[in-house]
Amino acid sequence: MSDTAVLVDSVWKKFRRGERHDSLRDLIPAAVGRLVRGPRPASELREGDFWALRDVSFEVKRGDALGIIGHNGAGKSTLLKILTKLLRPTLGSYVTHGRIGALIEVTAGFHQDLTGRENIFLNGAIIGMKRADIQRRFDAIVDFSGVGEFIDTPVKRYSSGMNARLGFSIAAHLEPEILIIDEVLSVGDFTFQGKCIRWMQDVLENGTTVIFVSHNMDAVLSLCNTAILLNQGAITASGELTNVVAEYYKSGGQWRPELLAEPMAATIDFSSSLGNQIVVNPGQRVEFTHTLTSSIESELTPGFFVRRGGKNVIESTYARMRGHPLHLRAGEVASIDWSLSFNVPAGVYEVGYHIRDIEGRYHDHQNGACIVTVGDDPRVKSESYIGMKLDERRDGELVLGPASQRTGRAP
Amino acid sequence: MFADIKDATIEVWQHRELLEQLTRRDIKLRYKQAAMGLAWAVFMPCLIVLSGLIVRYAMAQISGATLKQSDIANIAVKGVGWAFFVGALGFATASLVGNSNLVTKIYFPREVLPLSSVGAQSFDTSIGLLTLIVVLPFLGVRLHPSLAWVPLLLLLLLLFTTGVSLFLSCANLFFRDVKYIVQVVLMFGIFFTPIFFEPSMLGPRGAQLAMLNPLTGILEGLRLTVVEGRSLLHPISVVVKGVERPVWEPLELVYSAVCAVAAVLGSAMMFRRLQHLFAEYV
Numbered sequence: 077m078s079d080t081a082v083l084v085d086s087v088w089k090k091f092r093r094g095e096r097h098d099s100l101r102d103l104i105p106a107a108v109g110r111l112v113r114g115p116r117p118a119s120e121l122r123e124g125d126f127w128a129l130r131d132v133s134f135e136v137k138r139g140d141a142l143g144i145i146g147h148n149g150a151g152k153s154t155l156l157k158i159l160t161k162l163l164r165p166t167l168g169s170y171v172t173h174g175r176i177g178a179l180i181e182v183t184a185g186f187h188q189d190l191t192g193r194e195n196i197f198l199n200g201a202i203i204g205m206k207r208a209d210i211q212r213r214f215d216a217i218v219d220f221s222g223v224g225e226f227i228d229t230p231v232k233r234y235s236s237g238m239n240a241r242l243g244f245s246i247a248a249h250l251e252p253e254i255l256i257i258d259e260v261l262s263v264g265d266f267t268f269q270g271k272c273i274r275w276m277q278d279v280l281e282n283g284t285t286v287i288f289v290s291h292n293m294d295a296v297l298s299l300c301n302t303a304i305l306l307n308q309g310a311i312t313a314s315g316e317l318t319n320v321v322a323e324y325y326k327s328g329g330q331w332r333p334e335l336l337a338e339p340m341a342a343t344i345d346f347s348s349s350l351g352n353q354i355v356v357n358p359g360q361r362v363e364f365t366h367t368l369t370s371s372i373e374s375e376l377t378p379g380f381f382v383r384r385g386g387k388n389v390i391e392s393t394y395a396r397m398r399g400h401p402l403h404l405r406a407g408e409v410a411s412i413d414w415s416l417s418f419n420v421p422a423g424v425y426e427v428g429y430h431i432r433d434i435e436g437r438y439h440d441h442q443n444g445a446c447i448v449t450v451g452d453d454p455r456v457k458s459e460s461y462i463g464m465k466l467d468e469r470r471d472g473e474l475v476l477g478p479a480s481q482r483t484g485r486a487p
Numbered sequence: 488m489f490a491d492i493k494d495a496t497i498e499v500w501q502h503r504e505l506l507e508q509l510t511r512r513d514i515k516l517r518y519k520q521a522a523m524g525l526a527w528a529v530f531m532p533c534l535i536v537l538s539g540l541i542v543r544y545a546m547a548q549i550s551g552a553t554l555k556q557s558d559i560a561n562i563a564v565k566g567v568g569w570a571f572f573v574g575a576l577g578f579a580t581a582s583l584v585g586n587s588n589l590v591t592k593i594y595f596p597r598e599v600l601p602l603s604s605v606g607a608q609s610f611d612t613s614i615g616l617l618t619l620i621v622v623l624p625f626l627g628v629r630l631h632p633s634l635a636w637v638p639l640l641l642l643l644l645l646l647f648t649t650g651v652s653l654f655l656s657c658a659n660l661f662f663r664d665v666k667y668i669v670q671v672v673l674m675f676g677i678f679f680t681p682i683f684f685e686p687s688m689l690g691p692r693g694a695q696l697a698m699l700n701p702l703t704g705i706l707e708g709l710r711l712t713v714v715e716g717r718s719l720l721h722p723i724s725v726v727v728k729g730v731e732r733p734v735w736e737p738l739e740l741v742y743s744a745v746c747a748v749a750a751v752l753g754s755a756m757m758f759r760r761l762q763h764l765f766a767e768y769v
Contacts, residue, residue, distance in 0.1 A: 161594040164763040184592035189519055201508035202593055
């Protein structure tokens, strides 16, 4: 078995602007015209035609996560529609090895008059699940969606969030070999988004091949390992992830110089004391550990951020708290113990990290490495902050005592 | 050509659970929040029988004959068959356009959409058939060996309906006026199909013309085997006022069978060849 999951070879797709003939009355003159002039070659553009995809070629290896990025109208969705067999390329060809599952408009198969239970079976069958599989995963689907006791209520009575969550949950249990995702990770509230991010990471760890379309560069950076950039239907950058993302920002006028490509000299490991999905009481401490190694002598700055609703609540780096970057000799192992106390209003917080060198170039960037759900406590309303402390160990020995930082925020 | 049909058959077979789910959906939706419930399934055949009775009564008045029990049975048997054809086409024609959210978003063999419409209509019709089984003995219909023809005739009706459904659902996707044309044709189709009358009533020439309609062989076959207990292997004719009028020709059955099989194969092939355009044109 080859290690290629998807191979796209010089695909072109032609679309037509404006209206088509859609009644018999319009067809007859068009058909007569075609008879008189003879058929046209597929590669020829007539008036009103345009290329939605031009000479698109790429390969996705088994287990890879490919990000497809580009501005609106770049041809991302057209490409996905071709890969999911909804459209046929005008020219060129592609092959896929493995069962394809798509998370695109996850509620398309719902019928509003049917109950959640009926829709699970219907929608499951539509996206290609066997009845026995749906039955086996039924409880997991309901559980994941959080729809609970409303499962026997017609979905027309659901809120739009419940609708989307149920749709996502069904699709998430499809277990395909190649997973195609189009901007659906932004479904539901923040708790559910946390679940989705966890789920995505599980999927990637299980070796599923993923093709991911998104405008959210943070998500692309954290989930994908390779990317292509589409611009007006053509691939303008491909390969190394940060390179492609940088090109995207450049083409959109938002140049982020720190995203320059760099061979990963340093590696970082992340772990938390309580697992990666945590429920805490306000004020409770959570320990996170960064373990860093570098193949060459380097000056690095691991950083840490806590986000809520996509906005940073607190962000700090080693350099900011210590006043100097972390010096690593070649092969040395350093571990940084971060201790965070969440003295904040109830809610779901996403903890992420990154590692940069002194020139500001990213070596690693991870959103949603840990999801922290903070419980309710009325005392927090008067004083709200996240405290941050760090200890540093080299080869297991404590070398530097705590440095701390507090970030307050109005509740 | 046969490669297309083979592909379609394999793919639909692989998606048989989807076909079942969509059929269930269509059935559920017909009876959910519906005031008439299951009575709906016999409503249309009842209306057809009633209109047929009025026509036959008027005819009997003019000719001075009386309306027989077997006339009611004749119309009922053919009426159920016609109701199936009309109902299935009505739903199937709109099936692709009505599910455009699926057609543009998710890949599966699109044949299952019109097929599920036919399937749901089959459910309705089987209720009609059960009613018929209960009612017919009261109209003087007895068990005959000729009833063995019925499964074959129903199969031909199903095949022909499926073929036309595939064709019309696809045509309506590209040209939205097809739906209206179908409505009009079906509304008057009952006069071009021998439901209220028998082809022999049209005279020798008229009977031959009526037999051009592929449904004639199927519905007349049902009538002759169920109500009259006749075998379809031999020609049947009646002598009216000294003129012999053909009632049945075995060739009619062959003609209907050829039409039914051709309709299914032709439509399935056309459907297969065009379905890659559906998402773009719907």
